[in-house]
Amino acid sequence: MNAAPEATSHEAAASADRLKITEIFLSLQGEARQVGWPTVFVRLTGCPLRCQYCDTAYAFHGGDWWHVDDILAEVARHGVRHVCVTGGEPLSQKRCIGLLQRLCDAGYEVSLETSGAIDIGEVDPRVSRVLDIKTPGSAEVHRNLWSNLPLLTPRDQVKFVICSREDYDWAKSVVAEHGLADVCEVLFSPSYTQVSSRELADWIVADRLPVRFQMQLHKILWNDERGR
Helix, strand or coil: CCHHHHHHHHHHHHHCCEEEEEEEEEEECCCCCCCCCEEEEEEECCCCCCCCCCCCHHHCCCCEEEEHHHHHHHHHHHCCCEEEEECCCHHHCCCHHHHHHHHHHCCCEEEEEECCCCCCCCCCCCCEEEEEECCHHHCCHHHCCHHHHHHCCCCCEEEEEECCHHHHHHHHHHHHHHCHHHCCEEEEEECCCCCCHHHHHHHHHHCCCCCEECCCHHHHHHCCCCCC
8 A cells, every 4th residue: 555655755766866967078178267177067957047148058958867876977987087067057956966065075176167147055165166147248147146246265266258348347347346356266258259359358458357368268179069
């Protein structure tokens, strides 16, 4: 008589250890502090935002369910120490928090690429959180969760994707208003095809801005090839 409830409970426990994954692959980290390191990317499926410059829209839907143990086994198979959990928006899946903890427990150098639209407070403090503050040019500036900023630590990084001079001036004001350069590393990146790298670099130099200019290494090497 008790077999059916027991099976249901077992299925619920199993599903609690699964995440929807778009892809897991080995490449070079193309941006942020870990740029250049051989890195395993774990790309989770789903994102509540629709930034106009998004280059991973294929991760919005689809994907396959993976048990956390199988994700860790696939990461280990590649034999490198850097792991980047990305998306989509990885934190849109609540079980991402547990995955990040398991990766840290396994001894990896773990980074998380997140939109900044979801609370980062529960993320394991061993993770380097790369928080993408959405500029007006992204078309999602209203989604910024400003309560995330007081949670940042020197281990974290803040990224602005700059789409125009107006975006640059806006981002410069945000950095100054919140004292971000005194808290963690601040990254300014040109939106691919919208602002030239030279143009953004000249603006930063002219203003002596305390930010790190960055380009997306993977796009220089492999353009927009998936799995790179």
